[in-house]
Amino acid sequence: MEYTKNELKYFIIIILALTFAFAFNDKSAEFAWSSWLVNFFKTLVFVAVSVFVHDFAHDLAAKKYGFISEYRVWGIKRLGWHKESFPRTVRLFGREIEINSFPLGIILCILIAIVSNGKLFFTAVSSYGLMIKRTQRFGHKIIEVTDFEEAKIALAGPMANIALAIVFKLVSPDGLFADMVLINSVMPVYDMLPFFGLDGMKVLAGSKALYVFGFLFIVGMAVLMHYLSALPALLVALALTVIFFLIYLWRSIAAK
Numbered sequence: 001m002e003y004t005k006n007e008l009k010y011f012i013i014i015i016l017a018l019t020f021a022f023a024f025n026d027k028s029a030e031f032a033w034s035s036w037l038v039n040f041f042k043t044l045v046f047v048a049v050s051v052f053v054h055d056f057a058h059d060l061a062a063k064k065y066g067f068i069s070e071y072r073v074w075g076i077k078r079l080g081w082h083k084e085s086f087p088r089t090v091r092l093f094g095r096e097i098e099i100n101s102f103p104l105g106i107i108l109c110i111l112i113a114i115v116s117n118g119k120l121f122f123t124a125v126s127s128y129g130l131m132i133k134r135t136q137r138f139g140h141k142i143i144e145v146t147d148f149e150e151a152k153i154a155l156a157g158p159m160a161n162i163a164l165a166i167v168f169k170l171v172s173p174d175g176l177f178a179d180m181v182l183i184n185s186v187m188p189v190y191d192m193l194p195f196f197g198l199d200g201m202k203v204l205a206g207s208k209a210l211y212v213f214g215f216l217f218i219v220g221m222a223v224l225m226h227y228l229s230a231l232p233a234l235l236v237a238l239a240l241t242v243i244f245f246l247i248y249l250w251r252s253i254a255a256k
Helices: 005-023 033-064 104-115 147-171 178-191 199-206 208-224 230-255
Strands: 067-073 088-092 095-099 126-132
Touching (some): 005 178, 033 067, 147 208, 178 208, 199 208
Antiparallel strands (some): 067 126
């Protein structure tokens, strides 16, 4: 995989913000800079791996349909009643910098960590865009990604994090990698929120059924892995997801 300068910049910003949130409270009885910094750099490695795996899954799924994913900071384009507040150019230290969106996710990520003393998290900080890798033509028709294809591309990221959480839960039954499991349980839940630009909205726009199934499974795994070992959590989450998904389908059919 090759990343642009902008993507690398976004990776650094997002990894640092998430690391700050997850490492803010090192659970020590008394604060000490030395132990806090050790915990910070350990968390930095965990977060970096989790973020890159998430993006790699998006890119892998995108390439299947002839696209490549472009990593972005999640934000909002409009502030207040303004029709379109972004992008806008600001001057900083004599240089003009273009801001494409207001980084609401990163701001909430940091503020919530500080206000809650590191006990609550907000990790909806990243997004992605699709760039055409190849164009197929049948006559004059250009084949583009369908909504359902993008739904599968979007779901790949959160599911990769859940898979990573399962792996680290399996290899560390004594809780050695508990923070890695926590990071990869929390991140996909927020990514699946149906907010504009997030993975969840892209899945929902492409397939409501896929969104319901994916959201139920991800939330189920995120909760159960903190009470059960990996395989029991997986089996129970799958069973509950299937049950509630069938109820959803039955009610959807009955409503027609």
